[in-house]
Amino acid sequence: MTTIYLIRHAEAEGNLYRIAQGQYNSLLTDRGARQVAALEQRFADIHVDAVYSSDLYRTCATAAAIYKPKGLELHRRTDLREICVGVWEQRTWGDIARADPEQMENFSLHPERWKVEGGEAPAAVLRRVRAAVEDIARKNVGRTVAVFSHGYAIRLLLADLQGYTLEQLAATPVGDNTAVSKLEVRDGKLEVVFRDDNSHLRTPEYLAGETKGKRANGLEPGLRFLPLCPAEQAAFLDRCVRETGMAVQPDGQALVGYLGEEPVGFLQMGTEQGRIALAYIQPEYRGRGFGVQLIGQAVRLTRETGGETVLVRPGDSAAFWSRYGFRPGTQADTLEKGIGFDPAYLALPPAEV
Structure with a gap:
């Protein structure tokens, strides 16, 4: 079998920040790191002969839950990638929802x-992902x-294997991050x-690490962001200054977050690289x-x-920042968050496909 x-x-x-990735x-x-640890525990006593992954960073990092503790090689394949969303890539879902x-x-x-x-057309994604999984099955008979792949790609494949057409995809569930599906080859078919x-x-053990804060989910587009324009956003900026006691710097990197047509959030970056000078959400939001x-x-x-x-x-907002990975830094009264990529998941052998 x-x-x-x-x-x-x-x-x-992208899942957390509501950005099309x-x-x-x-x-x-x-949270993703804790999910990887939970996945490792789940598979601790399950025999696995080989591990395959899309070549994108987030899947390779997740695959470490299985290939590293079991001492296996990671086989990367480009045909297991998520759908390419073209001009939507790296835009916020809030921006996309308003624009299109x-x-x-x-x-x-x-x-x-x-x-x-x-x-990339969803039908084309389905063809390449199904062909990839069928090829992996042929190369691993009896094993x-x-x-490891991605939410949209996996949903397309599972729906197809269960007899749903593209037109019926909305009737199928959306799997959580690290959701596990099990396939078997029977009479030559998946x-x-x-x-x-x-x-x-x-x-x-996993639930003990969950915070009470609201988390984004895939059904909420979220905010769209526009550059600071004091003349158009004067009333909102005045409120921001009154409630925070901090001045807005029009010459720095600054963005205003909109929910629909209403400005509800403000981000001001400081002159030091990576420093957040001001982050503000209106109290009612x-x-x-x-x-x-x-x-x-x-x-x-x-x-x-x-x-x-x-x-x-x-x-006085340390709990908020800590919830999202900020930890005490080298500077007094400062929290910091590393955003560099681990070369272990980037400097791997070339992908197979």
Whole structure:
């Protein structure tokens, strides 16, 4: 019997910050790292002969839950990648939802209609991912393998194996990060034994690390961000200054986060590389998962300047920053978060396909 465990990558930056990450590389979050540990525990007593992964960073890092403790080689394949979303790549879902609501709806509910510039057709994604998994099955007859891929790609494949058409995709579930599906080859065909199981994320050990803060989910577009324009955003900025007691610096890197047409958040970067000078969400919008999206923009702006660390003086909001991976830094009264990529998941042998 040939058995394939098909596994979605752990929570990555795009999932948390509500940014379309498609085929761009992104780090795992702190929560993602805990999911990897839970996945490792789940597979501790399961025999696995080989491990395959898409060549993107977030899947390679997640695959470490199995290939490292079992002393196996990681086989990277480009044909296991997530869908390429073309001009949507690296844009916030809030921006996409406002700019192209029809295609945003199609992406989730009507993949057969989805089409954006530079994007990969869902039908083409299904063909390449199914061909990849079938090829892996042929190369591992009678063995047990783990295959790491991505949420949209996996959902397309599982739906197809269970007899759903593209037009029926919306009727199928969306698997959580690190959700495990089990496939078996029977009479030469792939069959789904179970899908999207996340029982390893419901253990007391894992749940003990969960925070009470609101987390973004795949159904919430979130904020869109525009450059600071004091003349157009004067009333909002005045409120920001009054409530924070801090001045807005019009000559620094600054973004205003909009929910629909209303400005609700503000991010000001300081002159020191990677330093957040001011992060503000209007009180009535707090606790809804928007603050972390400011962190996502700070990470993006810092990376664009070559920085690998984001810093902030937390004031009385240390609990918020700590929730998202900021730890005491080398500077007094400062928390910092590393955003550099681990070369162990980048400097691997060339992908097979």
